[in-house]
Amino acid sequence: MALELDRVSFAYGGAPVLREASLRVRQGEFVAVVGSNGSGKTTLMKLGLGLLTPSAGRARLFGDDIRSFRAWHKVGYVPQRATNASALPVSVDEVVRSGLAARAHWLGRQRPEERQRIEHVVDLLDLSAYRRSPMAELSGGQQQRALIARALVTAPRLLVMDEPTTGVDAEARQILRASLEHLVDVEGMAVVYVSHDPEGFSGLAQRVVEVVDGRAGAHDDKEPFRHRVAARS
Amino acid sequence: MQRAFVACIVIAAVAPLVGSFIVQRGQSLVGDGMGHVAFAGVGLAFLVGADPVLGALAFTVLAGLFLVRMGRAGLAGDLAIALIFYGGIAVGYLFASRANAGQTRLVGLLFGSPLNLTWSQVWVIVALAAAVVVVTVVLYPRLVALAFDEQAARVAGVPTDRLVMALTLMVALVVVGGMSSIGLLLISAMMVVPVAAAAQLASSYRSTLWIGSGVGASSAVLGLLASHYRDYAPASAIVLVAIVWYLVASGWRAATRRASRRAAAAGLGV
Numbered sequence: 001m002a003l004e005l006d007r008v009s010f011a012y013g014g015a016p017v018l019r020e021a022s023l024r025v026r027q028g029e030f031v032a033v034v035g036s037n038g039s040g041k042t043t044l045m046k047l048g049l050g051l052l053t054p055s056a057g058r059a060r061l062f063g064d065d066i067r068s069f070r071a072w073h074k075v076g077y078v079p080q081r082a083t084n085a086s087a088l089p090v091s092v093d094e095v096v097r098s099g100l101a102a103r104a105h106w107l108g109r110q111r112p113e114e115r116q117r118i119e120h121v122v123d124l125l126d127l128s129a130y131r132r133s134p135m136a137e138l139s140g141g142q143q144q145r146a147l148i149a150r151a152l153v154t155a156p157r158l159l160v161m162d163e164p165t166t167g168v169d170a171e172a173r174q175i176l177r178a179s180l181e182h183l184v185d186v187e188g189m190a191v192v193y194v195s196h197d198p199e200g201f202s203g204l205a206q207r208v209v210e211v212v213d214g215r216a217g218a219h220d221d222k223e224p225f226r227h228r229v230a231a232r233s
Numbered sequence: 234m235q236r237a238f239v240a241c242i243v244i245a246a247v248a249p250l251v252g253s254f255i256v257q258r259g260q261s262l263v264g265d266g267m268g269h270v271a272f273a274g275v276g277l278a279f280l281v282g283a284d285p286v287l288g289a290l291a292f293t294v295l296a297g298l299f300l301v302r303m304g305r306a307g308l309a310g311d312l313a314i315a316l317i318f319y320g321g322i323a324v325g326y327l328f329a330s331r332a333n334a335g336q337t338r339l340v341g342l343l344f345g346s347p348l349n350l351t352w353s354q355v356w357v358i359v360a361l362a363a364a365v366v367v368v369t370v371v372l373y374p375r376l377v378a379l380a381f382d383e384q385a386a387r388v389a390g391v392p393t394d395r396l397v398m399a400l401t402l403m404v405a406l407v408v409v410g411g412m413s414s415i416g417l418l419l420i421s422a423m424m425v426v427p428v429a430a431a432a433q434l435a436s437s438y439r440s441t442l443w444i445g446s447g448v449g450a451s452s453a454v455l456g457l458l459a460s461h462y463r464d465y466a467p468a469s470a471i472v473l474v475a476i477v478w479y480l481v482a483s484g485w486r487a488a489t490r491r492a493s494r495r496a497a498a499a500g501l502g503v
Contacts, residue, residue: 049388072390079384088257088428090381091437101378102390134436147385154389 001063002027002158002190008047008057010040017043020057021215027157028188030180032201035211041194042080044211045160048192049077062157072102076151078161081144086135092146093131096122099150114153121152124182126175141172148179158190159183165200173200180204237347237457240358240414241471245423245453247362248411249431249445250369251403252424253438257380263401264421266314267408270296270321271417275342276328285342286357289409289417296321297401305394345416345468347457354413361410365403372399377438415468423449426475433482448478 003025010018017040025031035041046052048059050066059066062074076099100114110118122128125145135143144164151159165173181204183189193201198208255263271289278288296317303313329339341349350358369376378386379396387393404424411420431444456471463470 051384051387070390072388075388077385077388079382086257086381087259088253088432088441089435089437094377094438095381098374098378098381098386099389101374101386104374132436150385160388 001025001060002029003048003160003192004058004060004063005044005048006058006060008044008054008059010043010047010052010054012043018047018054018211019213019215021211022057023048023209025158025190025192027190028184030184030191030193030201030204030206032198032205032208033192033194033211034196034198034208037196039211039213041196041211042162045162045192045194049075049160073154074157076154076156076159078144078147078151078159078164080162081140081147081166089134089136091132091134092127092138092142092149095135095146096127096131096149096153099153103154117153117155121149124152124179125149139169139172140167141169141175144168145172145175145179148176152183155187156189158192160192160194162194163196164193165195165197176200177204234348234457234461236350236352236355237414237467238454240350240355241347241453241457241467242450243359243362244407244411244414244420245427245449245471245475246446247365247449248407248420248423249427249449250442251365251400251407252428253431253442253445254376254380254400255404256425256428256432257438258383261425262421264404264408264424265418266318266321267293267297267404268412268417268421269318269325271405271408271412272325272343273321273328274325275412275417276325276332276334279332279334280328286354286409286412289412290405292321293405293408294402297405298398301394301398301401304397341416342412343416343418344466345411345414345419345471347414347467348460350413358410358414361406365406365410368399368403372396376400380438415471419468419472422472423452423475426472426479427452430475430479430482433479433486448475448482452478 001024003023005021005023007020007022008018009016009020021040021044023033023044033041033044043052047054050059050069061069062071096118122131125148127142127145127149130138130142135146138146148161148164164176168176180191184191193205195201252264255261271293274288274290274292275285278285300314300317375391375396378389378391379393379400383393407424408417408420411423415423427445427448428441430448431441435441435444452471452475456474457467459465459470459474460467
């Protein structure tokens with residue numbers, strides 16, 4: 001199991017957001033997590049990634065309790081893109097390379113396999129022409145692809161993306177879809193795709209989980225989404 | 234004058250290195266706050282007859298660690314931070330006045346007095362700056378990841394909590410290093426203004442650091458020359474030169490953007 005959330009609860013201040021929500025994502029599986037704004041789907045993912053601590057329940061990554069999990073190179077995370085631009089100029093290359101920071105050589109020297117992986121993800125996401133460009137000069141879709149490339153440079157086994165198509169144009173959505181297909185079908189990566197918009201994962205997701213009233217597990221294959229989303233068998 | 238040049242160039246070149254990370258993290262005023270807290274340490278040092286550098290260092294490091302802990306606990310709201318920072322300057326002046334520290338000495342620490350530095354003070358500044366450079370070089374990839382996106386860095390396995398502490402300590406070292414030369418109230422400007430100027434000209438984060446460092450160092454040189462030939466207050470002159478750099482860089486950027494828009498429009502036959 002790549003990701004396992006077992007009856008997790010969480011409250012912001014006194015306001016409960018999740019109540020005994022459960023989610024399991026197998027290795028190589030593409031799962032879409034949907035729900036209306038404020039339903040708790042982002043919170044659910046943050047619990048799964050150890051960015052928040054559940055008040056009850058357990059989170060596991062690749063079988064290890066999140067508190068003792070250390071193999072972070074197996075996990076890629078694409079947070080919801082901030083609407084405010086970076087305060088300082090940042091090139092695409094720097095953003096992508098920052099994904100390798102945890103294992104970086106102390107003088108910043110790159111290993112050959114790291115260089116290869118950077119080349120691979122940059123090609124995969126069609127960013128080669130923009131590597132030296134400042135992020136601020138790119139379109140929303142290109143910026144989003146750079147953030148996805150950053151999450152992929154460690155060759156993770158699980159990729160978690162939060163609203164990846166927000167503010168992204170149609171062409172960028174196509175490139176993103178093609179990249180995701182490659183990651184799941186060729187690289188065998190597990191993908192968790194958090195979105196309120198089913199268009200981005202329609203035809204890609206093997207399973208759709210809806211977060212309603214702070215619960216996720218009980219709403220697998222929620223009826224309305226079965227009609228709207230063409231899930232893969 | 235030689236001592237002033239060495240101290241001011243070194244600290245003004247190093248301050249933007251740290252400044253780039255705090256500006257990118259949206260914490261441009263943290264250096265200013267640390268300067269306020271450092272003043273409490275200086276005041277206490279005067280009161281007990283200790284070295285003001287040690288007092289400032291102890292207070293800024295403690296305040297930095299305390300603020301990081303408060304932030305992690307979700308308690309570092311605007312008001313709490315303001316209370317600590319303004320409390321710092323109030324306590325500092327209270328202690329200093331009890332110790333009869335003397336207005337000239339206090340004004341020198343708040344607004345810098347590089348012309349009065351001794352060589353031993355200069356070497357302390359150089360050592361503090363060198364420590365900041367070493368930490369920046371060693372932690373650079375991780376600090377960059379932290380500055381770009383703390384949550385993504387954390388999921389990537391970067392020890393963000395420890396890095397935030399390291400960055401806070403680096404701010405403390407710059408504040409203390411700049412205390413006697415550029416002043417507790419002005420040193421934070423040298424962490425932010427050269428970076429803001431560099432951001433107008435650079436196309437990457439690394440180039441922002443280099444250009445920012447160059448802007449800082451050249452501001453120190455020009456500011457001290459202005460102070461020497463025109464009798465301006467040296468630290469104020471240094472900061473004002475940095476602000477002029479920022480205005481020039483902003484003007485340059487606006488002009489080049491206008492020119493490239495015109496060229497693009499001409500290319501389209503508009």
